[in-house]
Structures are given as structure tokens and as C-alpha cells.
Amino acid sequence: MTGSQKVDIKALVDLARLEIGEEDMKKLAEQIPAILSFVTRIQEVATSGETDTNPAHKNVMRDDTDAYKPGVFTEALLKAAPRREGDYVRVPQVIKK
Amino acid sequence: MTFDISKLTIVEARRALDAKEYSAVELAQAHLDTIQKQNSELNAYLEVYDDVIAQAETADAVIASGQQQALTGIPIAVKDNILIRGKRVSSASKILEGYVASYDATVIERLKKQNTVFIGRTNMDEFAMGSSTEHSAFGRVKNPIDPARVPGGSSGGSAAAVAGGIAVAALGSDTGGSVRQPAAFCGVVGLKPTYGAVSRFGLMAMASSLDQVSPFARTVKDARLLFDAIRGRDANDSTSLPDEFFATKKKQPKTIGVPRAFLTEGMDADVLARFEETLEKLRGEGYTVVDIELPHAPYALSVYYIIMPAEASTNLARYDGIRYGLSVEGADSLDIYRKTRGQGFGPEVRRRILIGTFVLSSGYADAYYRKAIVVRDLIRKDFEKAFTQVDVIATPTVPTPAFRAGEKEDPIAMYAADIFTIPVNLAGVPGISVPMGTVVRDGNNLPLGMQFIAPHGGEDALFTMSEAIERMALQ
Structure with missing residues (x-):
């Protein structure tokens, strides 16, 4: 995997839920493959399969205990919502007929 | 009353406050006055809080009662990605327009217990993505030493505030060098603690496996005081380490390792010369300096620009215009997400989200993301092996002095500014940047x-080494 990586920028932009204008898309079409071919250097490193399946860095999860009492932060959090209806965040209709 | 605050240290301010030579209110007012004169030029602060004097009055009451601690009444600046309840916070991004923090970050909670005075929030590269603070949505920060140059980044506002005489110390965050690199460019001390030494609760997440809240200060002693105030296990950050972890580590380093083969890429000759002179002086102080190998360090930049965007693209998925911050009207939810994110995020953030999306996507995740995790582990093992031979490792913090604004338009050229700091975050070990002299550029x-x-938990060894450098600079 050397040289320039072929990238479908439009598909990536869709996956990342972005909307990007034509000018910026042109720049990205040059920059993204350049950055990817730069990071592709790691393919030169020989690695054994063993470390592949047992990485040192693992996610550490907190126990899901000591829940807050309901309602304690409702007002503080809802105050930040762009659209609100009572104690709910208002969103456009999700399921359409 | 007027007094010079430009070089004031925490230690000196503590002495003067306790001796009642001036009050916390007078100290805070002196900062507000100086900020008034200098901030429009530096652009270090995005906002100066409206309750600075009130905070200082509370601190004065604490001092009067004799209950003061190390940081009571000390005016500090806070990077714009650390939450203070009831205050605006934006990560220098338009997507958090008008957002007010609903809780205190753990580091803020700890500083509030000491009645530290928060002056304001500092400018930064948007979502901490950058090495020059040119990627702020609110204009670039100028380097106080040469305004044509960058202060470094991403915590450029915090570094410029401390170097420019408008904060005694500051908080930043360091994911790949974002505190050490601007500390080097501005001539102050910057410590990136061991991953897990300081809670990340209330720090806006960029790359969660790399981020650490990190102090800036004018002296090593001050950096240590600020670090001591914010460190410690926190139930709200499951990756934070138990306090015992640090107790057994070596405090008095004797042997310094230099990864010489690594110190070549993009290395400025004057920087290398100053580095060698400093090592020579350390030899004169009785330290042993030996060459070491970090065979995988040259791959660190590539590993970092896979792992960091992967984590950032995931973390930044939360900014969608539904629950808080900017929200652009759209036909349906998807349309709101796309428009809000497209208009709210700046070019560098969008680039990194796209890279992260690519390296995590089906068909590429094995070759990029999973491979990067394996190589990251090899880098960590390189450090482990090196630390069986030496107590600390030394490098220049950055291969060059501060560069000119606008000089690095190519994203990859900008990324290379962090070549010596990034391996430290990937390995999770602590690193510090301490001033080691100057070079002349354009008459400055x-x-x-x-x-x-x-090694992990070895902050004490870093302070010992850095204080040796400080002493040598005074001689």
C-alpha cells in the first residue's frame, strides 16, 4: 500500500455527516490522500499477529453505579438545547409516512 | 497601586499575599489592567470573566482567615476547552457558539477548593487541533516575543498569556505536544503529566487515549505547584491513576538518554547546537549522558495521525446541533447534522474528522487503525526498554524555534512541529519542556x-532535571 491512496471524499463527507462546499471539497481531494499516504508509512513496520490481538491499550470502563437522582441536571442541560418543548429536546419528525 | 506582574511567580505572589504586601484583589486588578492594554494585540484571551474581582475578594477573605493554600488568590488562565460551571466555553469553535458549561471540570473543582482566581478562557486551535493557534475560529494568537510568529499550539493562548505577563500560570491540554510545544516557543515551562495523573473529566475530549490537562508556569517550582493542585485519582475519570502509583518512583535521576538517530528530521542546526551545549553543561553537573535507541519513534507521527483523528472523529460526533451549541435549521435531523457540522467546524477539524472516518471505515480499519495500535505498543515498549538503561530521556522540545504565522499552510508540514513530543503521548509517559536558551531570528x-x-509516574525526576537547567541558566 504505497503511493497515493484512492479516496472517495464525497462518501467520507457523507459518513462524517458533514456538508462541505465545492471549493473546500477540491482542497480536501488533494489534502486527504496526501495525509493518508504520509501515515501509510506504518505499513513498513513488521508486526507479529500475537500483539495484534492483545494490545496494551484497552478501554477502561467505570462501574455504572451511583446514578444521579432524576431531574437534578434537567434544567441545566435543557437550557443548552437549541429547540425545547417542556422537559424534552425538540427534533424534526424522524419517521415519516 | 502598581507593581510589575510580568515576571511574577506563584511562589513570590504567595509570599507577598501572605505578607499582606498587596491583596488578591489588587493582584487581580493589576492583571485586568494589563490585559486591557495588551490582549487586543496578543489575542491570548477569548474572554475575561466578569467575576474576577469577586473571586479575588473571596480569596482575600480566605487569606485573612489564615486558611490559604498554595494557589489561593493566584490569577491563572484556563484553556477554552476546560469547563467552568456557568461560564461560556467553546474550544475556539463556532460549533459551540453560546454554550455555557453545566458543570466544573475536576481540575477546576480542585482549584476552586484552593480559591484560585480564574481570569478568563484562552484562545487555542479549534478543538485543540493544531500547532500554531492559527486554527482558532477567533483569530490567531501572537507570540509575545515576536508578534509575526506563532506562539505554538494548540494551547497558544495559555502560553502567550503566561509569557506575555497576563497570567501567573495557566492550564492547557496536551494531546501530542499542545502544552510542551507552545511552552518552548514562548519560553515558559510546560508539563505533560503521565497519562492518568490528572483527571480528564470536564476537559473536552479530542483524543481520549492521549489527552492530559497540563500546566504552564514561569518556573519549574510553579509548574509543580499547579500540577500538585490538579493531580490525583478521580472516580469520574476511569483512566485516572491511584495516587500510590507515583509514590515509589525515582526522584534523583543520574543518567540521561539521548535518542540521537531520531534527532535528525527537520532539525534546525542552531537548536541542535543549543541542545548539545545544554547536555555538556549537565555532564559538568555530574550527570551521565548516553545514546539510546527508540527504533520505532520515527513512525510516531504516522501512528499519531491515525489514532488521534480516529478518536477525535468519534468524540466530535456529539456535536450535531441537537442538544447544545450551534444549530443550523434543516429539513430533517440529518440535514441539521450536516449543515451544523459543515458550518460549525473549521477546515482543520473537518480534515481530521475525515481522516478519522477513513481509518475506521470497513475495509481500511485493519490496515490503518488496528495496525497503528500495534505500532503504538512498539513505541511504548521502546521507551520501556530505554528506561532500563537511563533515568530520563532528553530531546529538544521542537526541532525549530517559533515559525512565522502563515508559514505552514501544508497540513503535513504543520504536523511535523510535534515530532519530538508526540511519542511521549503515545507511550503515556510524562514529559516537560523547560527553556534552554535562545536563538536569534529577525533580530529577536x-x-x-x-x-x-x-517513565510512567516519573514527574519528580522531570522536576529535578528541569530545576538543574533553571539553575544553570542563572549562572
Whole structure:
């Protein structure tokens, strides 16, 4: 995997839920493959399969205990919502007929 | 009353406050006055809080009662990605327009217990993505030593505030060098603690496996005081380490390792010369300096620009215009997401989200993301092996002095500014940048930084080494 990586920028932009204008898309079409071919250097490193399946860095999860009492932060959090209806965040209709 | 605050240290301010030579209110007012004169030029602060004097009055009451602690009444600046309840916070991004923090970050909670005075929030590269603070949505920060140059980044506002005499110390965050690199460019001390030494609760997440809240200060002693105030296990950050972890680590380093083969890429000849002179002086102080190998360090930049965007693209998925911050009207939810994110995020953030999306996507995740995790582990093992031979590792913090604004338009050229700091975050070990002299560019004495790296939990060794450098500078 050397040289320039072929990238479908439009598909990536869709996956990342972005909307990007034509000018910026042109720049990205040059920059993204350049950055990817730069990071592709790691393919030169020989690695054994063993470390592949047992990485040192693992996610550490907190126990899901000591829940807050309901309602304690409702007002503080809802105050930040762009659209609100009572104690709910208002969103456009999700399921359409 | 007027007094010079431009070089004031925490230690000196503590003495003067306790001796009642001036009050916390007078100290805070002196900062507000200086900020008034200088901030429009530096652009270090995005906002100066409206309750600075009230905070200082509370601190004065605490001092009067004799209950003061190390940081009571000390005016500090806070990077715009650390939450203070009831205050605006934006990560220098338009997507958090008008957002007010609903809780305190753990580091803020700890500083509030000491009645530290928060002056304001500092400018930064948007979502901490950058090495020059040119990627802020609110204009670039100027380097106080040469305004044509960058202060470094991403915590450029915090570094410029401390170097420019408008904060005694500051908080930043360091994911790949975002505190050490600007510390080097501005001539102050910057410590990136061991991953897990300081809670990340309330720090806006960029790359969660790399981020650490990190102090800036004018002296090593001050950096240590600020670090001591914010460190410690926190139930709200499951990756934070138990306090016992640090107790058994070596405090008095004797042997310094230099990864010489690694110190070549993009290395400025004057920086290398200053680095060698500093090592020579350390030899004169009785330290042993030996060459070491970090065989996988040259791959660190590539590994970082896979792992960091992967984590950032995931973390930044939360900014969608539904629950808080900017929200652009759209036909349906998807349309709101796309428009809000497209208009709210700046070019560098969008680039990194796209890279992260690519390296995590089906068909590429094995070759990029999973491979990067394996190589990251090899880098960590390189450090482990090196630390069986030496107590600390030394490099220049950055291969060059501060560069000119607008000089690095190519994203990859900008990324290379962090080549010596990034391996430290990937390995999770602590690193510090301490001033090591200057080089002349365009008639200005530009500061340089010496980076020391220690094993996990080895902050004490870093402070010892850095204080040796400080002493030598005074001689």
C-alpha cells in the first residue's frame, strides 16, 4: 500500500455527516490522500499477529453505579438545547409516512 | 497601586499575599489592567470573566482567615476547552457558539477548593487541533516575543498569556505536544503529566487515549505547584491513576538518554547546537549522558495521525446541533447534522474528522487503525526498554524555534512541529519542556525548549532535571 491512496471524499463527507462546499471539497481531494499516504508509512513496520490481538491499550470502563437522582441536571442541560418543548429536546419528525 | 506582574511567580505572589504586601484583589486588578492594554494585540484571551474581582475578594477573605493554600488568590488562565460551571466555553469553535458549561471540570473543582482566581478562557486551535493557534475560529494568537510568529499550539493562548505577563500560570491540554510545544516557543515551562495523573473529566475530549490537562508556569517550582493542585485519582475519570502509583518512583535521576538517530528530521542546526551545549553543561553537573535507541519513534507521527483523528472523529460526533451549541435549521435531523457540522467546524477539524472516518471505515480499519495500535505498543515498549538503561530521556522540545504565522499552510508540514513530543503521548509517559536558551531570528531572541521524558509516574525526576537547567541558566 504505497503511493497515493484512492479516496472517495464525497462518501467520507457523507459518513462524517458533514456538508462541505465545492471549493473546500477540491482542497480536501488533494489534502486527504496526501495525509493518508504520509501515515501509510506504518505499513513498513513488521508486526507479529500475537500483539495484534492483545494490545496494551484497552478501554477502561467505570462501574455504572451511583446514578444521579432524576431531574437534578434537567434544567441545566435543557437550557443548552437549541429547540425545547417542556422537559424534552425538540427534533424534526424522524419517521415519516 | 502598581507593581510589575510580568515576571511574577506563584511562589513570590504567595509570599507577598501572605505578607499582606498587596491583596488578591489588587493582584487581580493589576492583571485586568494589563490585559486591557495588551490582549487586543496578543489575542491570548477569548474572554475575561466578569467575576474576577469577586473571586479575588473571596480569596482575600480566605487569606485573612489564615486558611490559604498554595494557589489561593493566584490569577491563572484556563484553556477554552476546560469547563467552568456557568461560564461560556467553546474550544475556539463556532460549533459551540453560546454554550455555557453545566458543570466544573475536576481540575477546576480542585482549584476552586484552593480559591484560585480564574481570569478568563484562552484562545487555542479549534478543538485543540493544531500547532500554531492559527486554527482558532477567533483569530490567531501572537507570540509575545515576536508578534509575526506563532506562539505554538494548540494551547497558544495559555502560553502567550503566561509569557506575555497576563497570567501567573495557566492550564492547557496536551494531546501530542499542545502544552510542551507552545511552552518552548514562548519560553515558559510546560508539563505533560503521565497519562492518568490528572483527571480528564470536564476537559473536552479530542483524543481520549492521549489527552492530559497540563500546566504552564514561569518556573519549574510553579509548574509543580499547579500540577500538585490538579493531580490525583478521580472516580469520574476511569483512566485516572491511584495516587500510590507515583509514590515509589525515582526522584534523583543520574543518567540521561539521548535518542540521537531520531534527532535528525527537520532539525534546525542552531537548536541542535543549543541542545548539545545544554547536555555538556549537565555532564559538568555530574550527570551521565548516553545514546539510546527508540527504533520505532520515527513512525510516531504516522501512528499519531491515525489514532488521534480516529478518536477525535468519534468524540466530535456529539456535536450535531441537537442538544447544545450551534444549530443550523434543516429539513430533517440529518440535514441539521450536516449543515451544523459543515458550518460549525473549521477546515482543520473537518480534515481530521475525515481522516478519522477513513481509518475506521470497513475495509481500511485493519490496515490503518488496528495496525497503528500495534505500532503504538512498539513505541511504548521502546521507551520501556530505554528506561532500563537511563533515568530520563532528553530531546529538544521542537526541532525549530517559533515559525512565522502563515508559514505552514501544508497540513503535513504543520504536523511535523510535534515530532519530538508526540511519542511521549503515545507511550503515556510524562514529559516537560523547560527553556534552554535562545536563538536569534529577525533580530529577536527566540526561546527554545529542552524536553525531558521520564517513565510512567516519573514527574519528580522531570522536576529535578528541569530545576538543574533553571539553575544553570542563572549562572
